[in-house]
Amino acid sequence: MTLPVDLHPENADRRRFLSRAVTLIQTAIWATVAFVMSRTVVGRALGAKQTNWWPAADLADLIDGEPTPVTVRRAQTDGYRQTVNREVVFLIKMKDQVTALSSTCTHLGCRVSWDAEAALLKCPCHGGKFDRNGVVKAGPPPAPLARFPTRIESGHVMVEL
Amino acid sequence: MPGLTGLIDWLDSRTGIKAGRAYLLDEPLPPGVNWWFVLGSILLFLLALQLISGSVLAMYYVAAPDHAYDSVRYVTDHVRFGGFVRGLHFFGASFIVIAAVAHMARVITFGSYKHPREVTWLTGVALLLVIMAFALTGYLLPWDQKAYWATTVTINIARSAPVFGEPIAAMMRGGSQLGALTLLRWYATHVLLLPAALGLLVVAHLYLMRRHGISGPVTPRPGAPTPFYPYHAIRDTLAVAAVFACLITLAATIRVPLDGMADPSDATYVPRPEWYFLSLFQLLKYFPGRLEPVATMVIPGAVVALVALLPFLDRRPERRPAKRRLVMVEGTKYPNTDAIPTQPIRCIRNA
Numbered sequence: 298m299t300l301p302v303d304l305h306p307e308n309a310d311r312r313r314f315l316s317r318a319v320t321l322i323q324t325a326i327w328a329t330v331a332f333v334m335s336r337t338v339v340g341r342a343l344g345a346k347q348t349n350w351w352p353a354a355d356l357a358d359l360i361d362g363e364p365t366p367v368t369v370r371r372a373q374t375d376g377y378r379q380t381v382n383r384e385v386v387f388l389i390k391m392k393d394q395v396t397a398l399s400s401t402c403t404h405l406g407c408r409v410s411w412d413a414e415a416a417l418l419k420c421p422c423h424g425g426k427f428d429r430n431g432v433v434k435a436g437p438p439p440a441p442l443a444r445f446p447t448r449i450e451s452g453h454v455m456v457e458l
Numbered sequence: 459m460p461g462l463t464g465l466i467d468w469l470d471s472r473t474g475i476k477a478g479r480a481y482l483l484d485e486p487l488p489p490g491v492n493w494w495f496v497l498g499s500i501l502l503f504l505l506a507l508q509l510i511s512g513s514v515l516a517m518y519y520v521a522a523p524d525h526a527y528d529s530v531r532y533v534t535d536h537v538r539f540g541g542f543v544r545g546l547h548f549f550g551a552s553f554i555v556i557a558a559v560a561h562m563a564r565v566i567t568f569g570s571y572k573h574p575r576e577v578t579w580l581t582g583v584a585l586l587l588v589i590m591a592f593a594l595t596g597y598l599l600p601w602d603q604k605a606y607w608a609t610t611v612t613i614n615i616a617r618s619a620p621v622f623g624e625p626i627a628a629m630m631r632g633g634s635q636l637g638a639l640t641l642l643r644w645y646a647t648h649v650l651l652l653p654a655a656l657g658l659l660v661v662a663h664l665y666l667m668r669r670h671g672i673s674g675p676v677t678p679r680p681g682a683p684t685p686f687y688p689y690h691a692i693r694d695t696l697a698v699a700a701v702f703a704c705l706i707t708l709a710a711t712i713r714v715p716l717d718g719m720a721d722p723s724d725a726t727y728v729p730r731p732e733w734y735f736l737s738l739f740q741l742l743k744y745f746p747g748r749l750e751p752v753a754t755m756v757i758p759g760a761v762v763a764l765v766a767l768l769p770f771l772d773r774r775p776e777r778r779p780a781k782r783r784l785v786m787v788e789g790t791k792y793p794n795t796d797a798i799p800t801q802p803i804r805c806i807r808n809a
Contacts, residue, residue, distance in 0.1 A: 315688035322695045326702055330510060333546075337514050337539040376518070377525070377532030 347373075353397070353456040356449055359390040364411045364418060364429055366400065371458055386445060387411065387418065388454055389429055397456045398431045399443035409442070418442065483687035488674035491690055494568070495672060497561035499694035500701050504554045505660065507705075508592075509653065511547040519599065521645035523638050526601035527719040534716060545709030551593050553705055555734045558586050566768070566785060569777030570673035576769040578666040583766045585659045588652055593732060595648040598641060606720030607729035609644075610636055615742075615754045636722070676777045 354367045364387040372381050385400040385408065398418070402409050407422035417434060418427040426435040431442030446457040470476045518533040518540070520526055533540040562582065565571055571579035598609040613636065617627035632639030684690070721727075731739050738758060745753035764771075772785055779786045 312688060315692045319688050319691045319695045322699050326699060329702075329706070330507065333539050333542060334510055334514050337533075337537055337543045338517060340518075340537045340540070377520075377528040377536075 348457050350448070350455045350457050353386065353447075353454045354388055356390070356395065356452050356454055359388055359395065359454070361390050361392070362429070363413070364389045364398065366411065369456055369458060384458060386456055386458075387442075388447075388456075393449075395447045395449065395454050396430070397445040397447045397454075398427075399445065401443070402438055403433075403440040403442060404436070404438040483685070483691070485668065485672075485686040486683040487672055487686055487690055488678060488683055489681035490675035490679035491672060491684075492675070493693055493697070494564050495690065496694050496697035497557060497564055498667075500697055501554065501557040501561055502660070503698045504550055504557055504701070504705075505656065507702075508547060508550045508554060511543050511550065512649065514543050515547055516649055519645075521599070521642050523601060523641055523720070526599065526641060527716075530600045530602075531716060534714065541713065542706075542709050544714050545712065546705060548714040549705055549708045549712075551596065552733070553701065554589055555593065557701075558589055562586065562765075565673075567779055568673060568676055569772075569779075569782065571769045572772070572775065572777065573769070575666070575670050575673065578663060578670065579769050580766060581659050581663040581666060583762070585656070585663060587762070588656050588659060590734070592648065592652050592656075593734065595644045595652065597732065598644045599648065600716055601641065601720045602717035603720055603724065603727050604715070604717045604729060606636065606722065607727050608731055609640070611729055611731075613640075618750045619755050620751055673777075676779070 349371065351369050351371045353369050354365070359365050366385050367388055369384050369386055370381055371384065372379060374380075375382075387398040387400055389396045389398065400408050400410075402420040402422065402425050404420065404423055404425050407420050409418045409420045409425070409427065411417075412419050415426075416429065418429070418431070420426070420436065420438070424436040425433070425438040427438070427442050428434050431444060433439075433441055448455050466475070515533060518529055518537060520529040530544075534544050535541065565579070565582070594612060597612075598605045613627050613630050616630055617623045619626060630640070630643075632643045730736075738753070741753040741757060742750065745751075768785070772782065774782075776782060
């Protein structure tokens with residue numbers, strides 16, 4: 298009786314060689330596909346965020362020592378579109394210096410607001426609390442509020458976002 | 459790697475993956491299965507690649523007339539490898555049509571559609587129609603001049619059908635004119651309905667192929683059967699690698715065309731269909747006026763019906779091409795010997 302081709306002992310080496318060749322070529326093909334597709338999926342998501350200076354408020358409108366929420370309008374590229382995003386930042390004037398704090402809680406991204414009585418920036422979602430310098434005072438936030446560079450130009454506060 | 463072996467054993471005890479792998483890879487193939495039998499694997503690979511590249515493109519595409527064109531231009535020009543992936547998808551569509559027709563020609567030549575594989579053949583014909591529907595619906599998505607006007611012509615062809623023409627055209631348009639509703643439904647069809655239909659048909663086709671076994675050469679050869687893996691898998695793999703090399707070369711060197719944005723007021727644009735619809739385009743010229751439905755419905759419908767019914771019209775067990783002159787293209791020569799219907803072969807277990 299004829300043995301199936303595959304069961305002949307002399308075919309073991311050939312089978313092993315062919316198996317490795319199949320694995321190697323298929324791996325090369327699908328690795329190429331995975332590389333190209335993953336690079337396309339990532340797109341510009343991992344690229345450096347582009348920043349620019351945007352006018353935020355008049356220096357004269359800010360109250361000394363009190364975080365003032367201002368809405369900064371900034372034009373940006375959103376994929377194939379040019380959009381105008383509105384971002385709320387807190388400006389805190391201390392004498393001639395102005396600090397800009399993000400209004401995004403570092404816990405899960407909710408919007409914080411200024412509680413003048415408690416003198417704290419409070420997050421409504423999970424009870425995160427920050428002082429006027431953005432330092433965590435209570436709750437689950439793992440890090441202080443983000444700070445943005447500022448500069449004064451002819452009495453206008455500019456923020457780099 | 460003992461850890462990996464342990465994990466595979468654990469998975470196998472819960473799922474039976476080793477038996478599944480053996481079932482998939484140890485398919486016994488009759489002696490004489492050769493390079494003609496790689497076309498199905500090429501087609502399967504191209505379909506998988508099309509699914510992947512299409513999914514990636516969908517991450518950037520916006521199916522709305524105001525945004526579709528810009529989103530396609532963005533992925534083509536500004537996303538890393540975006541133009542290349544679009545090239546893979548664009549040229550892949552043509553490759554699929556070529557591979558599908560070549561696969562079908564092989565099946566016809568070898569008489570592989572005959573008893574007991576009639577339903578396998580029918581699922582294959584349905585797959586070809588789904589592939590053509592993919593090509594048709596994908597054509598509109600870039601929302602450029604070519605897309606807009608070619609789709610206008612397509613919808614008007616549907617409208618020329620007697621009795622049901624207008625309702626069919628209205629359903630294709632979605633509204634009173636070609637616009638946002640049309641684009642949305644063609645996109646939904648392209649990315650939801652057709653992939654679902656394709657998936658079901660591919661599974662059915664592969665299941666039936668395994669159930670009846672590969673038809674093998676026109677005449678059975680003496681000798682023992684061989685397992686699919688690795689003896690035929692290496693042919694499939696090399697053929698797929700060659701096709702993939704051609705495809706990536708095209709995608710990397712030729713920029714996929716993108717006309718100006720769709721302009722419904724442009725009276726000068728002359729749309730041309732993709733090469734695989736050119737025969738229908740030409741046919742229209744021979745049947746002007748009231749005879750148009752003959753070119754748009756009757757002849758294509760008759761051809762599809764004839765192809766689908768082939769196993770029921772040619773019911774003799776004879777598989778030699780020379781003895782089936784009615785089916786074969788005149789002048790085509792193929793090796794022929796004795797004709798014996800292929801029988802399923804018992805599965806080999808590897809030692």
